[in-house]
Each structure stands twice: as structure tokens, then as C-alpha cells.
Amino acid sequence: MQMSSKKSQKNFLKYQANILVVDDNQDNLRLLSKLLSQKGYQVRNAINGNTALIAAKAANPDLILLDIQMPDMDGYQVCQILKKDPETYDIPIIFLTAMNSVIDKVKAFSIGGSDYITKPFHLEEVLIRIENLLKFQAAKAEIRQLNSELENRVSDRTAELERANEKLKQEIVERQRAEKRLLHMAWHDSLTGLPNxxxxxxxxxxxxxxxxxxxxxxxxxxxxxxxxxxxxxxxxxxxxxxxxxxxxxxxxxxxxxxxxxxxxxxxxxxxxxxxxxxxxxxxxxxxxxxxxxxxxxxxxxxxxxxxxxxxxxxxxxxxxxxxxxxxxxxxxxxxxxxxxxxxxxxxxEASMHDHVLKRLQLETDLRLAIQRQEFFLQYQPIISLCSGKLAGFEALIRWQHPQQGFVSPGEFIPIAEETGLIVPMGLWVLREACQTMQSWVKKFAEFRLHISVNLSVKQFRQPNLIEMIDQILAETQLHSQYLKLEITETAIMDNAESANRLLKQLKARKIKLSLDDFGTGYSSLSYLHRFHMDTLKIDRSFIGNISEDRDSLEIVEAIVTLAHQLKMDVVAEGVETLMHFNQLRNLGIEFGQGYFFAKPLDANSAEALIRSKPQW
Structure with a gap:
């Protein structure tokens, strides 16, 4: 800071300072004016107080040399007037006077004088005092400048801090709003605005x-x-x-x-x-x-x-x-x-929870059953009602649980459908049934039997179903003419167009198609003629009461008439009595299956039945 101050003072001195010399003595004016001009100062002269006031106001000098004893208006009066005027208040004044009393000096300083030189004066003293006073003024100016710059910096910094503080407040408010929004999003559903x-x-x-x-x-x-x-x-x-x-x-x-x-x-x-x-x-x-x-x-x-x-x-x-x-x-x-x-x-109710736990355990066991090969097939005989002879079998999956024993298909099939396990299970059933059927074809070719296998809704939707069927037939070497696939109305009607394409591919392979459980699903007549099914299977719910319920009988008659008009043969499920057998045969139904003929049999028992050449 000191080096800077000295540099500023030196620069100030190089500048041609403007000095106003006020004296009623012409000799003094000439002497001081010549001396100061030689030293590089700009000099103006005033011969009395009024002239000095006019000159000072017209162009503020950097310093005034002011004689005290002047006619009309002495130097004290001039100084007082200058110090009262804001425009001239800061101009430094050096008094020049022959008076040397303490009182005069005190008065000079009290009214605002900066220095006091007594006459006769030495020129060197005058120059030194002028130079020192100008340095002092330069230092004051520099201090004022520094203070002004500091005030400006403080003001700028204060404004900057205020802006930053305001911005921070806005950021805090925005952050609080964002946190509130995020909290609302975390606790509420975005669509309805409800709690989640x-x-x-x-x-x-x-x-x-x-x-x-x-x-x-x-x-x-x-x-x-x-x-x-x-x-x-x-x-x-x-x-x-x-x-x-x-x-x-x-x-x-x-x-x-x-x-x-x-x-x-x-x-x-x-x-x-x-x-x-x-x-x-x-x-x-x-x-x-x-x-x-x-x-x-x-x-x-x-x-x-x-x-x-x-x-x-x-x-x-x-x-x-x-x-x-x-x-x-x-x-x-x-x-x-x-x-x-x-x-x-x-x-x-508490029992509902127990049921759910049991179902969950059953689902777990079902997954393990596939890995552990706990499933086996039974074969329900399908009988020609016209001849009373064996026409084929329906392959039915069964589960022998290692702890619970036999598990009803009614329990595990819905779970398999829901979980998708029905797809690998269905492929296993198809492969196992085709393998068994191929062995029977070799042993009993003259009987011309067929094997019926159920396709679930989820299986029917598999994009690679045709490839898997082709693969299984190739692996088991079973000719496709011995295979009949049973498909539900639901599987077909879920996507009629793609179902129609798939059924045409199956028909092209000479695989027979049966519409399973007719009357329990959509029962849409419009699709029957489009899909060219070979067989229509009447659900057991219509057969059970056929002997006592006239409505059930009429429904069965209508289904049979419809099927025959569409060149489809008919299979009746749930044939339990001789009366059922006779009624269904009289209605022209071609095939039947049920406990009247035989319960589902294991492979060995089914083979023994074939060998026995049963006749009903």
C-alpha cells in the first residue's frame, strides 16, 4: 500500500498543479508566479479577495497562496467564504502574511487554513511547503479514491451477496417444493393421485x-x-x-x-x-x-x-x-x-389363509414334481357305440405325490394352467402318450386305434407348438394318423384367426382334431364350419341327466344333429350306465367313454384290455 501511495504522489507531482496566488502586492505576485511557473506549476493570479473568489469558483485550483492583509476583503474572509462553499471547500490554502503572532496562526488554522508562511518568506520554504501540501492532498485524494473503490467493492459485494442470498432462498424454496413433489410421488399413485x-x-x-x-x-x-x-x-x-x-x-x-x-x-x-x-x-x-x-x-x-x-x-x-x-x-x-x-x-376367514398356504405348497411341489418325474399317465378307453369295440384311448395325466399320495387333477391342473407349468407338463404328456401308442401300433396294428391328447389353452398359444409336435412324432416314430388332439373352445376363440392357421397346419399333417367339452365355453356356431374339426366331444354335464332331464336330452340331440351336418363324429363323455349307452347309441353318437366301459387304466392294464378284445 505504501509503494502504491508513493507512486500516486509522484504521478500527481508530475501533473502541472494549478495554483492560485492571491496578493494585493504586485511584486509578490510576479515573484511567486515566476518561481512557481519555473517549477512547472500552472499559476493564476488574483489581486484582491473578490477576484480570488471568482477565479476559484470558475476553475478550482489545486492550491491557493492567500495573503491575509488585503484591502476590502482580507484573507481570513476569503478563506471563510471558500470553506463554506461545497465546491471550494476542499481546496488547500496556505496563508502568506507578515503577521507572526500565535493568535493569527490559530485563527488561520481555525477557519480552515492548511499552512501558514510568514513574510518575508524564503522561496525554498514556499516551494517545499507547496510540494508537501500537494503531496498531502494527493494522499488524501488517493485515500478518498481507495475509500470510494472500497465502498464500491463493498457495495458490489453486498449486492452480490444479496443476489446470492436471494438465489439461495429461491433454491431452498424450489428444493422444498421438489422434495414435497418427490415425497408426494413416493407416497401417491401418479395417475389417480391416490395414496399408493x-x-x-x-x-x-x-x-x-x-x-x-x-x-x-x-x-x-x-x-x-x-x-x-x-x-x-x-x-x-x-x-x-x-x-x-x-x-x-x-x-x-x-x-x-x-x-x-x-x-x-x-x-x-x-x-x-x-x-x-x-x-x-x-x-x-x-x-x-x-x-x-x-x-x-x-x-x-x-x-x-x-x-x-x-x-x-x-x-x-x-x-x-x-x-x-x-x-x-x-x-x-x-x-x-x-x-x-x-x-x-x-x-x-382363517380357513381361507390355510387354503392359500396349501395351494402355495402345492405349486412348489408341482414344480418339483416335474423335475422328479412324479407324473404318470392313465388311459381312458374310448368305445365305438355302434360296434361296441375299443376305438382308442384318451391320455390323462396323474400325480403321485411322495407325501400326499394321489393328487386329483382338479387340484393341480388349474395351478399348472395359471403358473404356465402346463406347457412343459403338456409336452411330457404328448411325448409319453405317443411313445406308448407307437408300442401298441407295433403290437396291435390290426385294431387301428388312436390316442387322444389334450392341448391346454397356454400350449395352444405357444409359437413353436407345431415344431414341438413334429419333433415328438419324429422322436417316437408315431405316424400322425394315430394322434388326435383335443382342443377347448376357449383356446380357439381367444384368437380365432391364428387358431385357424394353426389348425390348418395340424390338419395338413393328418392329425385329427377334437373340440373338447362342447357347450361349456363360447358355444359359438359360427366357428364350427370354419375350423373343420373331426370330432365334437359332448361334456359329461349334459350326459349325466340325459335319462331324467328332457332339456339335457334335447340339447344333446341338437348337438349331435349339428355335428353330423358338419360331417363331424361325436364322442360322449361320462357314460356311466347301460341306459346312457343305449340312449346315446340310439341318438347316433359314434363314440363314448366313461366308467360304464372302464375307469382310466395304467399302460399295462390298457394293453391287457386291448389284448382281451372287449365287446360291449
Whole structure:
């Protein structure tokens, strides 16, 4: 800083300082003016006080040499006037006077003088005092400049800090908003704005905590699944589907009290917590109210959309240790309601959970059974009703569980269908049946038997089904004319166009096709003539009452007439009595199977039956 100051002072001195000399003595004026000019100063002269004031105001000098004793207006008066004027206040003044008393000097300094030189003066002294005063003024100017720059920097920095502080405040506010948005997104469904599973679990935990602390407090959980939503999505598109979900949410809100909680768990599943209820009847009333409200359509654009819901109900109790458990039980009850058909509700019972656990264990065992080869085939004889002779067999899968023993197909087949295990199981059945049939063809070629194998819905949808059938026939060396595939109406009607192409490929391979369980599915007459099936199989539900129920008999007669007009033969399932046998034969039905002829047989027993050449 010191070096900088010296440099500034040196620069100031190089600058031609402007000095105003005020003296009523012409000799003094000439002498000082000449001396100062020689030293490089710019010099102006004033012979009296008024002239000095005018000159100082017209162009501020850097310094004034001011004589005190002047006529009309002395130097003191001139100094006082200059110091009162803001424009001339800062001009340094050196008094020149013959007066040398202390009083005069005090007065000079008191009214604003910067220095005091007594006459007669020495020129060297005058120059030194002028130079020192100018250096002092330069230092003051530099200090003022530095202070100004510092003030500006402080002001700029303050403004910058204020801007930064304001920006920081805005960032904090924006961050809080973002955190609030993220928190809302974390706890709510993006489509409907309803609480999601995470927030629902928190609310359930709060309810369970209150149940444990207050035995009189009661709440219920309703688990809703919209039965027809997939149809809406598939037919009207996902945009309409999303609007339907929003409308469903609004409709459910209308049924609830302010303290109740409505959450969306995903897709078409909603959950309701109804708090502070009196008993189970409050939850049942709400379920019935929802069903009643949904008797009317939701109007979405130009569409009237009807929605049904299966509802499961679970009542909160201290026995629940985790919120997930009561949600699970409400879900289990919902699936029980769904089994009853559309628009039903079911209250959870402990036995339902036991059933689910048993089913889960069965699914696990089913997966292991495939690996451990615990399955085997039985063969149900198919009899020609015209000749009473053996015409073929239907291959039926069976499961011998290592702990539970024989497991009914009615138990494990639906699980296999649902989990997709039916695909590898079905291929195993097809391979095993073809292998067995090939051995019978070699031994009993004269009987011209066939083997019927069921194709499940999921198998029928497999893109490589034809390749797998070709591979199995090649591996077992069974000619395709001995194979008949039984296909359900559901498998065909799920995608009629692709089904038709697949059936044509099977027919081209001389594989016979049978429509299984006719009358229990779509029963659409329009597809029968398109798909060129060989056989129509009448479900056992129509055969059982044929002897007593006139309606069942008439239905069977109509099915037989239809099949024969389409050049299809008919197989009747569930032939249990001689009366069934005679009635069905009289109706012109070609084939039958059931306990009247024989129960399903293992391979050895079936082979023994063939050898015996049975006749009915």
C-alpha cells in the first residue's frame, strides 16, 4: 500500500498543479508566479479577495497562496467564504502574511487554513511547503479514491451477496417444493393421485397401533379388483382405460367418509381403510353400496363403461402383527369373492389363509414334481357305440405325490394352467402318450386305434407348438394318423384367426382334431364350419341327466344333429350306465367313454384290455 501511495504522489507531482496566488502586492505576485511557473506549476493570479473568489469558483485550483492583509476583503474572509462553499471547500490554502503572532496562526488554522508562511518568506520554504501540501492532498485524494473503490467493492459485494442470498432462498424454496413433489410421488399413485401401497402400509400400521392401545377401536380393509377392466383396456385402449381408472377412483371417493383412506395398489386394484367402525356390518354396507353404485355406467367420452368389482373384507384386530398381513387377508378374501362370480364380496376367514398356504405348497411341489418325474399317465378307453369295440384311448395325466399320495387333477391342473407349468407338463404328456401308442401300433396294428391328447389353452398359444409336435412324432416314430388332439373352445376363440392357421397346419399333417367339452365355453356356431374339426366331444354335464332331464336330452340331440351336418363324429363323455349307452347309441353318437366301459387304466392294464378284445 505504501509503494502504491508513493507512486500516486509522484504521478500527481508530475501533473502541472494549478495554483492560485492571491496578493494585493504586485511584486509578490510576479515573484511567486515566476518561481512557481519555473517549477512547472500552472499559476493564476488574483489581486484582491473578490477576484480570488471568482477565479476559484470558475476553475478550482489545486492550491491557493492567500495573503491575509488585503484591502476590502482580507484573507481570513476569503478563506471563510471558500470553506463554506461545497465546491471550494476542499481546496488547500496556505496563508502568506507578515503577521507572526500565535493568535493569527490559530485563527488561520481555525477557519480552515492548511499552512501558514510568514513574510518575508524564503522561496525554498514556499516551494517545499507547496510540494508537501500537494503531496498531502494527493494522499488524501488517493485515500478518498481507495475509500470510494472500497465502498464500491463493498457495495458490489453486498449486492452480490444479496443476489446470492436471494438465489439461495429461491433454491431452498424450489428444493422444498421438489422434495414435497418427490415425497408426494413416493407416497401417491401418479395417475389417480391416490395414496399408493407404501402410504397405505403406513396408514394400516397407524390403525394397528391404535387397535393395540384401544381395544374398542375397530377398522376394516376392503380389497377391490375390477373384474372387467382388462376388457376395457383391450377394446377401448389404454388412454380410455386410464380415464376409467380415474373415474373409478372418483366414484369410490363418493362412497367414503373424510377419515377413510382410498389407495390404488396398481392396475385395477384399489384398497379402502374404513376407520372407527362399529362392527363388520359397516364394512359389508360399504361393499354393497359400491356394488349398487356401479350398477350404473361410467360415462367416458361417448362410451358407457360398466364396471364390476370383487371385494375382499378383512377386520383389523390385535392379532395382526404387520400391516402386510391384513392386506394379504383382504386380498385372499377378494379372490374367494371372484370365484363366486362378478359383483360379490367375501369376508376373510382363517380357513381361507390355510387354503392359500396349501395351494402355495402345492405349486412348489408341482414344480418339483416335474423335475422328479412324479407324473404318470392313465388311459381312458374310448368305445365305438355302434360296434361296441375299443376305438382308442384318451391320455390323462396323474400325480403321485411322495407325501400326499394321489393328487386329483382338479387340484393341480388349474395351478399348472395359471403358473404356465402346463406347457412343459403338456409336452411330457404328448411325448409319453405317443411313445406308448407307437408300442401298441407295433403290437396291435390290426385294431387301428388312436390316442387322444389334450392341448391346454397356454400350449395352444405357444409359437413353436407345431415344431414341438413334429419333433415328438419324429422322436417316437408315431405316424400322425394315430394322434388326435383335443382342443377347448376357449383356446380357439381367444384368437380365432391364428387358431385357424394353426389348425390348418395340424390338419395338413393328418392329425385329427377334437373340440373338447362342447357347450361349456363360447358355444359359438359360427366357428364350427370354419375350423373343420373331426370330432365334437359332448361334456359329461349334459350326459349325466340325459335319462331324467328332457332339456339335457334335447340339447344333446341338437348337438349331435349339428355335428353330423358338419360331417363331424361325436364322442360322449361320462357314460356311466347301460341306459346312457343305449340312449346315446340310439341318438347316433359314434363314440363314448366313461366308467360304464372302464375307469382310466395304467399302460399295462390298457394293453391287457386291448389284448382281451372287449365287446360291449
Amino acid at each position: 401401497r407404501s402410504l397405505l402400509i403406513e396408514e394400516l400400521q397407524t390403525c394397528l397401533n391404535r387397535v393395540k392401545s384401544d381395544p374398542d377401536y375397530l377398522f376394516a380393509v376392503l380389497f377391490l379388483d375390477c373384474d372387467r377392466f382388462k376388457l376395457v383396456n383391450d377394446s377401448l385402449g389404454h388412454l380410455i382405460g386410464d380415464r376409467v381408472l380415474i373415474a373409478i377412483a372418483d366414484s369410490l371417493k363418493y362412497c367414503l367418509n373424510d377419515e377413510d383412506i382410498l389407495a390404488r395398489l396398481g392396475s385395477d386394484e384399489f384398497t379402502i381403510i374404513i376407520k372407527n367402525i362399529q362392527d363388520i356390518s359397516d364394512a359389508i354396507y360399504l361393499a354393497e353400496r359400491i356394488h349398487k353404485q356401479w350398477q350404473f355406467p361410467l360415462n367416458i367420452d361417448q362410451y358407457d363403461v360398466f364396471i364390476n368389482a370383487s371385494i375382499g373384507i378383512a377386520i383389523g384386530s390385535p392379532a395382526y402383527q404387520k400391516p402386510e398381513h391384513i392386506l394379504r387377508d383382504a386380498d385372499i378374501a377378494m379372490y374367494q369373492a371372484k370365484k363366486l362370480g362378478h359383483t360379490h364380496y367375501q369376508v376373510f
